[in-house]
Amino acid sequence: MAELVPVLIGGQWKAAKASGDFRAINPQTRSPLPGVYPVSSLEDVNESISQAARAAELLAATASEKIGEFLKRYAERVEKRRDEIVQTAFEETGLPKDPRLSSVELPRTTGQLRQAARAVRDRSWTLPTIDTTNGIRSCFGPLGGGVVVFGPNNFPFAFNSIAGGDFAAAIAAGNPVIAKANTGHPGTTRLLAEEAIGAVKETGLPDATVQLLYRTDHQVGEKLVSHKLIAATGYTGARQAGLTLKRAADQAGKPIYLELSSINPVVMLPGALKERRGEIVNEFVISCLMGTGQFCTNPGLVVVMAGSESEEFISEVKNRFDAAPLGTLLSSGVLDNLTQGVAALLNDGAEIVSGGKLGGGEGFSYDNTLLRVSGKRFLANPEGLQREAFGNVSLLVMVEDDSQLLEVLRCLEGNLTGTIYSGAREDESLYRQVEPILRRKVGRLLNDRMPTGVAVSPAMNHGGPYPATGHPGFTAVGLPASIRRFAMMECYDNVREHRLPPELRDKNPGGKLWRLIDGGWTQDDCVG
Amino acid sequence: MAELVPVLIGGQWKAAKASGDFRAINPQTRSPLPGVYPVSSLEDVNESISQAARAAELLAATASEKIGEFLKRYAERVEKRRDEIVQTAFEETGLPKDPRLSSVELPRTTGQLRQAARAVRDRSWTLPTIDTTNGIRSCFGPLGGGVVVFGPNNFPFAFNSIAGGDFAAAIAAGNPVIAKANTGHPGTTRLLAEEAIGAVKETGLPDATVQLLYRTDHQVGEKLVSHKLIAATGYTGARQAGLTLKRAADQAGKPIYLELSSINPVVMLPGALKERRGEIVNEFVISCLMGTGQFCTNPGLVVVMAGSESEEFISEVKNRFDAAPLGTLLSSGVLDNLTQGVAALLNDGAEIVSGGKLGGGEGFSYDNTLLRVSGKRFLANPEGLQREAFGNVSLLVMVEDDSQLLEVLRCLEGNLTGTIYSGAREDESLYRQVEPILRRKVGRLLNDRMPTGVAVSPAMNHGGPYPATGHPGFTAVGLPASIRRFAMMECYDNVREHRLPPELRDKNPGGKLWRLIDGGWTQDDCVG
Secondary structure, eight states: OOOOEEEEEETEEEEEEEEEEEEEEEETTTTTTTTTTEEEHHHHHHHHHHHHHHHHHHTTTTTHHHHHHHHHHHHHHHHHHHHHHEEEEEEEEHHOIIIIIIIIIIIHHHHHHHHHHHHHHOGGGGGOOOEETTTEEEEEOOOOEEEEEESSSSSSSOOOOTTTTHHHHHHHOOOOOEEEOTTOOOHHHHHHHHHHHHHHHHHHHOOGGEEEEEOBOOHHHHHHHOOOOOOOEEESOOHHHHHHHHHHHHHOOOOOOEEEOOOOOOOOOHHHHHHHHHHHHHHHHHHHHHGGOOTOOOOOOEEEOOSHHHHHHHHHHHHHHHHHHOOOSSHHHHHHHHHHHHHHHHHTEEEEEOOOOOOOSSSSOOEEEEEEEEEHHHHHHHTTTGGGOOOSSEEEEESSHHHHHHHHTTTTEEEEEEEOOOOOSTTHHHHHHHHHHTTTTEEEEEEESSSSOOOOOTTOOOOOSSSSSSSSTTOOSSSSSGGGGGOOOEEEEEEOGSSSSSGSSSSSTTTTTOOEETTTEEEEEOOO | OBBOOOOOEEEEOOOEEEEEEEOEEETTTTOOOOOEEEEEEEEEHHHHHHHHHHHHHHTTTSSHHHHHHHHHHHHHHHTTTHHHHHHHHHHHHHHOOOIIIIIIIIIHHHHHHHHHHHHHOOOOGGOOOOTTTTTTTEEOOOOSSSSEEEEEESSSTTTOTSHHHHHHHHHHHOOOEEEEETOOOHHHHHHHHHHHHHHHHHHHHOOEEEEEEBBBBBHHHHHHHOTEEEEEEEEESOHHHHHHHHHHHTTTTEEEEEEOOOOOOOOEEEHHHHHHHHHHHHHHHHHHGGGGOOTTOOOOOOEESSHHHHHHHHHHHHHHHHHHHOOSSSSSSHHEEEEEEEEHHHHTEEEEEEEEEESSSSSSOOOEEEEEEHHHHHSSSGGGGOOOOSSSSEEEESSHHHHHHHHHHHHHOOOEEEEEEEOOOTTHHHEEEEHHHHHHHEEEEESSSSOOOOOOOOOOOOSSSSSSBBBBBBOSTTGGGGGGOOOOEEEEOOOOOOSSOOGGGGSSSTTTOOEEEEEEEESSSSOO
């Protein structure tokens, strides 16, 4: 047996107590890549959990400046090793090196780490709330145990379990992280982990602040998220695996934040196509095929009014889909799911406009695929026709009239995004009927542009009602709100002033912290 | 069969589709009270759910001022009918009419409704967040379906499913409420519901904004909280029933906020008893026996250092417990649980200092009961000795030294509150060891006073880690945070300004709304 790549537990790279092994596959050649990675047994999991619990106690007593310094140094170290990290991610995911990996996703990732560092120093994310009349003060603080992060296959950096948004948020709240690598890109994750633990040692954080396991079997994974000493879990990935982990975590009373599938409905009101069909065709094709459609906010369902305008739209999109080069899919798993997803949609009544079969070639690929179905047919099986086919596929629902449009929207499940394209003026009254229905079903509502592209903004909501996520009140992207997922509410009642955490003492630490004192937000000191 | 009291569905008092019936019992006489109440079948439940779903759509389009007006009018109507409501609650719960019901709990309840009304008008609870650079704006908004509220037995007004904190919060967020009465006080709940629906009609809210069912069987209750059209649930009550509902809601991906059992550990550091034993005895006895100990924040576990000082403390408390009159317990269920709880604690090694048997007399009562156990014994079975005995009972844990004290604290489950009494100066270094452990295990940390008494303050946290509640980030008491439990995050990306909700438009509506614009909190307009 080849030597297994070591896991990172308690600050040490050590031989895994493995129950099996696996290799990463280059999706462009279908060949295994060097490096044999361990499937960790319960022993590894339990050791990382106890290490994290001890680290959590130490971190709670660590000055936040130090945690901020770690995040900043980590970002710098990743940038310094950019070429090697990008090359590895390219081999493991097939995503283009430039611009995607090198000029877009990596800077976004280090940008997130730096934003998290600023949030940690600023402390406003803790929402300090002071009631001087009753002598009660509260803020958000760390959870007191390890946070488990499961990263998805489609963002090897920005959502990586040891470098992405959930990681940054959990660390910023003051929790240690146990990262479970995505098995599609273990080598990328390993390189990131090397820089993470390097930055941990350099800045003197507890050794077990960052730990890395590559894989576990399902049963061990369920034990991990439901363990007594685990504080919470962040999971981004496929629905079925996510729901299995949710069940285990829920039963143990452990918070779990999920980002599952989403088909991101786009509603085209008639005026939009009439006024600027060409532009919309272009926006849709780019949004749908970018990254071979492998985005959580990919526009997978488009609702248009049947008629000659939309037939024109379809025919122009079809031409563009047929002409566009085929991208590489992330893995054989993605290809299989996509193939099955399209087959299921066809079986439920969708028809092929374009594509609909394997892409051929050396790597994993599938034709750029456009499907269509009538509103009536959709309404006969709304659940089946909302099945996500993750990748370069979109389904057009052709509705007959306004009332069928509204009926279709009422059948939608929870989604991350919902988009309404409308004319400059003429669609206002229809918009006012469409919006209230769509609003309650999506986390982010857009006008007049496609949903791909998730800005790291304090106002962003990368979340939405179940089953897009597990709770409609939380976002996975956008600091400071994403940090509060991994925090508990700490209330101090009649606690002596010198014993309070700095953000709740009379004096504003640093003078920049925003606090809600007696009903008003202020950066002033508290005059108790 | 006697005629059943009607249920409130869709704005009408109508005959229940009942699967059984029940009566309330006067706990002071053990006699059934007039009024036969229905156990609702699935038919009632389903009808109330569809009505709520329709009302939710209408409410989302209702001006918030109108919802605020409803809350205010409801408070006024309750006050106008105070005598009848207090008399009924007294008969159903045995709680003293004055001061408890009339001068404390009822004003607290109408005060909460008025605070919620102000929060609805002010809108700052929605945390409007504006990023002008990216054109993204977000805030919290209603969930889009009915919220189910289950109220507990021990607060017939302040936590009542149709008048208490969860009700006020769910309505303030813009959701209709389906109230499930506590079966201990159905008549009180009915009177409150009469005033609630009166205020609904008076202010022109959708008829199904408030609905009332008295009881369901367990299976129907699980269907209620997990129904597709239900948005969320608030539950305050016994642990087992709460966890059963949680399982059903979790499986359906529906948020459920629980307030379950809590023993509210109190840690007495040596200096405190040395400096002011007499005062602390007094505070403890009052806190422990008030309301016959039937508070969620009752001090059920006290950790003291073994020694002569604490023996004195125990003997003084014993004298006070023996001398204090016995209160009436809320129901035979409470009495049974208490009896079984004490028996289980004794079985697990606790010893009786005082009380420990039925109280005798006509009503439901149990001796004021003080138990003790050594730290060593506690550590041998920490789970069993943390069993809640809801009522006028407390368990003292006598620890040998500092390190055993810390070990005991490490074994504690999640609780609503944790209290540390300490000397003026001498306990500082021990405090610094105790606090970090206790902090992560409780929602509210107190110094030098007992945990009973939950101020309705924006800084309050009436919550805590599992199993005290289902999630450590939320509070059931304290506006505006409690409102956000029943809200979803709504993000608007590139949405035309005139289509935004008022709180996200450029102009600050009313000029008093606090908004986070480009990283700073302000009441100014947004200059986009």
